[in-house]
Amino acid sequence: MTRPANYMYKSWWKILSVLLLVYTVIGGLLLPVPSLPALEETIRNLYFHVCMWFAMMILFSLSVIYSIYYLRGFDLKYDIYARQFATSGIVFGLLGYATGAIWMSYTWADPNNPAFQSFGALAREPKLIGAAIALLIYFAYLVLRDSIQDMDKRARISAVYNIFAYAMLFPAIWIVPRLLPSLHPGQEGNPAMNFKDIDGRMRMVFYPAVIGWTLLGVWITTLNIRVALFKEKKLSA
Amino acid sequence: MLYIGATIFVLFLAIDEPEHKVWNGLFWVTQLFICINAVAKSFLQESRGRMLYFYSIVSPAHFVLAKLLFNSLLMLLMSLLSLLLFSLLMGSPLARPWSFMGLVLLGGWSLSMVFTFLAAIAARAQQNAAIMAVLGFPLIIPQLILLMKISNAAFNPVITFKATDLLLLGALDVLVGTMAVILFPFLWKD
Numbered sequence: 001m002t003r004p005a006n007y008m009y010k011s012w013w014k015i016l017s018v019l020l021l022v023y024t025v026i027g028g029l030l031l032p033v034p035s036l037p038a039l040e041e042t043i044r045n046l047y048f049h050v051c052m053w054f055a056m057m058i059l060f061s062l063s064v065i066y067s068i069y070y071l072r073g074f075d076l077k078y079d080i081y082a083r084q085f086a087t088s089g090i091v092f093g094l095l096g097y098a099t100g101a102i103w104m105s106y107t108w109a110d111p112n113n114p115a116f117q118s119f120g121a122l123a124r125e126p127k128l129i130g131a132a133i134a135l136l137i138y139f140a141y142l143v144l145r146d147s148i149q150d151m152d153k154r155a156r157i158s159a160v161y162n163i164f165a166y167a168m169l170f171p172a173i174w175i176v177p178r179l180l181p182s183l184h185p186g187q188e189g190n191p192a193m194n195f196k197d198i199d200g201r202m203r204m205v206f207y208p209a210v211i212g213w214t215l216l217g218v219w220i221t222t223l224n225i226r227v228a229l230f231k232e233k234k235l236s237a
Numbered sequence: 238m239l240y241i242g243a244t245i246f247v248l249f250l251a252i253d254e255p256e257h258k259v260w261n262g263l264f265w266v267t268q269l270f271i272c273i274n275a276v277a278k279s280f281l282q283e284s285r286g287r288m289l290y291f292y293s294i295v296s297p298a299h300f301v302l303a304k305l306l307f308n309s310l311l312m313l314l315m316s317l318l319s320l321l322l323f324s325l326l327m328g329s330p331l332a333r334p335w336s337f338m339g340l341v342l343l344g345g346w347s348l349s350m351v352f353t354f355l356a357a358i359a360a361r362a363q364q365n366a367a368i369m370a371v372l373g374f375p376l377i378i379p380q381l382i383l384l385m386k387i388s389n390a391a392f393n394p395v396i397t398f399k400a401t402d403l404l405l406l407g408a409l410d411v412l413v414g415t416m417a418v419i420l421f422p423f424l425w426k427d
Contacts, residue, residue, distance in 0.1 A: 071423055129378070129382075133375045133378050133379065136374070136375035137375045137376065140371050140372045140375060143368070143371055144358070144362060144368065144371075144372060147362055147368060148362050148363075153361070153362075156423055156424070157358060157361050157362055157424065159423070160358060160420045160423050160424055161358055161372065163416070163420060164354060164358075164376075164416050164420060165372075165375075165376060167412060167416050168351075168376045168379070168409075168412075168413075
C-alpha cells in the first residue's frame with residue numbers, strides 16, 4: 001500500500017482491543033459490583049451500553065477530523081475516511097439504543113409505575129432525543145452525499161456539512177439534556193468522569209471497556225476504509 | 238407574506254383559542270416553516286450567471302455575511318408579522334407580550350442564520366428545498382427545544398427568564414455565524 005507506516009496496518013492495537021474486550025466481558029460479568037436499588041446486577045450493562053455511546057462520539061469526532069483534513073488538502077482519501085467513520089458511528093449509535101432498550105426494560109419500564117406506561121413518556125427522555133439528533137444528522141450526511149454526482153463536489157459539500165453539523169451537535173447532546181429533567185444519572189456535570197458517581201471497582205472495568213470498544217470500532221472502520229480504497233483504485237485503474 | 242397569512246388562517250379555522258402550550262408549540266412550528274420557505278429562496282433563486290457576477294466582485298466572507306444579514310432582517314420582519322397575526326386570530330395568552338416579542342426576534346434570528354447556511358449547502362448540491370429540511374431539522378431541534386422552554390416563561394408571570402438560557406441562544410448564533418464565515422469559501426468555488 002501507499003503508506004506502510006500508517007496505523008491502519010499495524011496489528012498491536014487490534015490485539016490490545018481483543019484483549020481489552022475479553023477482559024471486559026469476563027471482568028464485567030464476574031467482578032463484584034456495588035448493589036444499588038432498582039439497578040442491582042443490571043448495572044453491569046454500563047460496560048456495554050455507555051461504552052457504545054463513547055465509541056459513537058469518538059467515531060463521529062474522527063469523521064469530523066478527517067473532514068477538516070480533507071478541506072485542508074482536498075485529498076479524496078480523507079473523504080473516504082470521513083464517510084466510513086460516520087457509518088461506523090451510526091452502527092455504534094444503533095447498538096447503544098439496543099443495549100439501552102434492554103437495560104430500560106429491566107429498570108425503568110416497571111409496570112407498577114404509572115409514569116412509564118406509554119412509550120411516549122419514555123421517548124421524551126432528553127438523552128434519547130439527543131442521541132436521535134446525532135443519528136439523524138449523520139443519516140442526513142449520508143443522504144446529502146448520495147444526492148451529489150460529482151465526486152469532488154460531493155466530498156467538499158459533505159465535509160462542510162459534517163463540520164457544521166458537528167459544531168451544532170455539541171449543544172444538542174451536551175448542554176440541552178442538562179437543562180431538562182431526565183431519568184438518566186448525571187444531571188449535573190459529567191456522569192462517567194465524575195469520581196463520586198462511579199464506584200472504584202467499576203472503574204477498573206469501565207475505562208478499559210471504553211478503550212476496547214472504541215478500538216474495535218476503529219478497527220471495523222479501517223477494514224471498510226481499505227475496501228473502499230481498493231474499489232477506488234479499481235475504478236481509477 | 239401570503240404564506241404566513243394562509244398558514245395562520247388555516248390554523249385559525251382549525252382551532253380557535255388554543256391553550257398556551259398548544260399556542261406556543263404551533264407558533265414555533267409555524268416560524269420554522271416560514272423560515273424554511275423564506276430563506277430557501279435566497280440561494281436557490283440565484284441564477285448561475287448572477288453567482289458568477291457576485292464571485293467576481295466580492296469575497297466569499299462578505300457575500301455570506303451579507304446574505305446572513307439580509308435573511309436575518311427578512312426573518313425579523315416575518316416574525317413580527319406572524320406574531321401580530323397570531324395574537325389577532327388565535328387570541329393572546331401571553332402574560333408578558335414584550336419579553337415574548339424579544340424572544341421571537343431572537344429565535345427568528347437564530348432560525349434564519351442556521352437555514353441561510355443550509356440553503357447555501359442545498360444550493361451547491363443543486364437540490365430543492367426538501368433536502369434543506371432533511372439537513373436542517375436535526376440541527377434546529379436543540380434550538381427549538383431551548384426556545385420553547387424559554388418562551389414558556391412568557392406565559393406564566395411566576396416563572397422568570399433565565400439569563401443563561403438566553404446567553405446560550407446568543408452563543409449559538411455567534412457560533413453559526415463564525416462557522417458560516419469559515420466554511421463558506423469552500424462551498425463557493427465550483
